[in-house]
C-alpha cells in the first residue's frame with residue numbers, strides 16, 4: 221500500500237463551478253444534484269490519493285465523477301462535498317503479454333474513455349485484431365466508470381460483462397491509501413487486512429447479468445467491480461484483451477408480430493449459439509418514436525427510413541471468417557427468420573464498417589432520443605424525470621417477463637418504449653411521462669416490474685447499477701439479512717462515509 225502527497229488542481233469558486241465547470245454537475249440521468257464545495261482534478265494516482273486523504277482528514281466526503289454517461293445519478297454531486305473527477309488520469313495505456321493468463325493485457329489509467337482505448341489498441345504495435353471486447357454503447361464512458369458499474373452492453377451476449385475482463389487494478393481506499401490488486405491473489409502481502417476474507421456465499425446472486433450491490437467472492441478485485449465508487453476510487457485497471465472476429469455481419473430483422481419474439485430469440489440462441497455476437501430488440505413503440513424523430517430532424521437524426529412494421533425489430537450481429545462461412549450463417553439465419561414470418565426482402569444486412577456504424581448509430585439513437593424528449597418535457601414541467609428499468613431475468617423467464625411488461629404498462633396507461641439486450645433476457649423499459657402524476661404511477665409500475673423480475677430469478681439491475689436513483693430496488697433484490705451483510709462491507713471499508721455518499725446506501 222502507498223499514499224500520495226501531491227496536491228491537484230482545485231476549482232473552489234462557486235461561480236466558476238456553475239459556469240465553466242457546469243458539466244460536472246450532472247450525468248445522463250435527469251437527477252438534479254447540488255453544488256459541490258470544490259471540484260478536484262487529479263492528474264496522477266498520487267494526486268487522487270491526496271484528494272481522498274484530504275477529504276477523509278477533514279471528515280468530508282467525495283463524489284467520484286468519470287465520463288458522466290451513467291444514468292442512475294451516481295456521479296452527480298449531492299452538494300457540499302468535494303467532487304473528484306478521474307478525467308485527468310489519462311496517461312498512455314501499457315500493453316504487455318501475460319504468461320500467467322496466456323493472453324495480452326493492457327494497464328489503462330481510469331480516466332481513459334472506451335473510445336480512446338479502442339483507438340489506442342488499433343494504432344498500437346500489438347498483433348492486429350486484438351481488442352477489449354466489452355461495448356457498453358457510450359464510448360465516452362471511462363474505463364474506471366465502466367469497471368465501477370460492471371458495465372456490459374450488446375456484445376455481453378458473447379463476451380460477458382466488464383468483470384470477466386478485469387485482471388487487476390490500482391484503487392484508492394477511503395483513507396487515501398493506494399493498493400494494487402491482482403485477480404486470484406487475495407492472499408498476497410500487498411492486500412491489506414481490511415480487504416481479506418470478504419466472502420459471503422449466503423448472499424444469493426441471480427443467474428443473470430447483475431449490477432446491484434457488492435460481489436463478495438473473497439477476491440478483492442471482484443469487490444471493486446460494480447461497487448459504484450462506494451468502496452474505493454479506481455485509478456488504473458489491468459484489462460485482458462482478446463482477438464476479435466475478422467468480419468462482423470449485422471442484420472436488422474423487422475418482426476410481423478411481437479408475440480412470436482421470445483420464441484424467435486430462443487430459436488436463434490439455440491441455433492446460432494456462439495455464432496451470435498449480439499441480439500438486440502426494439503419494440504414497435506421504439507420504432508415509431510424513431511420514425512417520428514426522423515420525420516422531424518431528417519438526416520440529422522441518424523435514423524434511416526424504417527419500414528412500417530407493427531411488431532418490432534431484432535438486431536442480430538454475427539462474427540464470420542471468410543465468404544463461405546458468411547454464406548452458411550446467412551442461410552441459417554434467413555431460414556430461422558422466415559420460419560417466424562420475417563420478410564427477407566425487408567431485412568437489412570451490413571458487412572462494411574460504415575454500414576455497421578450506421579446500424580450502431582440507429583441503436584444508439586433511441587436512448588438518446590428518449591433522454592432528449594424527457595429533458596424537453598421536463599423543461600416545462602418541474603419535477604419531471606425519466607423513469608427506466610434495467611431488469612434482467614434468466615432466459616427461460618423471458619416470455620413471462622415480456623408479458624408482465626405488457627400487462628403492467630397496459631394497466632398503468634403509461635407512454636413507454638421497450639428495447640435492449642434481449643439475447644441476455646435483459647430489456648430496458650423507458651417511460652415517457654408528461655405529468656408529475658404520471659411519474660408517481662410510473663414509479664409504482666417500475667417497482668411492480670422489479671418485484672416480478674426478482675420473483676422470476678432475475679436482477680433489479682443488469683448493467684446500469686443502483687446509483688442515487690434506484691436505492692429502493694435493493695430491498696427487492698435482497699433479504700434484510702443479505703442487505704445487512706452487504707452494508708457491513710461498506711461500514712468496514714469506509715466507516716466514515718467518505719466515498720460517494722448517497723450512492724447505493
Ligand SMILES: Cc1cc2nc3c(=O)[nH]c(=O)nc-3n(C[C@H](O)[C@H](O)[C@H](O)COP(=O)(O)OP(=O)(O)OC[C@H]3O[C@@H](n4cnc5c(N)ncnc54)[C@H](O)[C@@H]3O)c2cc1C
Nearest residue numbers: 286287288289290294357362364365366368371372449454
Ligand atoms: C445512451 C446510453 C446508453 C448506455 N448503454 C449502456 C449499455 O449498453 N451498457 C451499460 O452497462 N451501460 C450503458 N450506459 C450507462 C453508462 O454508459 C455506463 O454505466 C458507464 O459504464 C458509466 O461510465 P462513466 O465513466 O460515464 O461513469 P460515470 O457516469 O461518471 O459514473 C458512474 C458511477 O461510477 C462511479 N465511478 C466513475 N468512475 C469511477 C472510478 N474511477 N472509480 C470508482 N468509481 C467511479 C461514479 O461515482 C458513479 O457512481 C448507457 C448510457 C447512455 C447515456
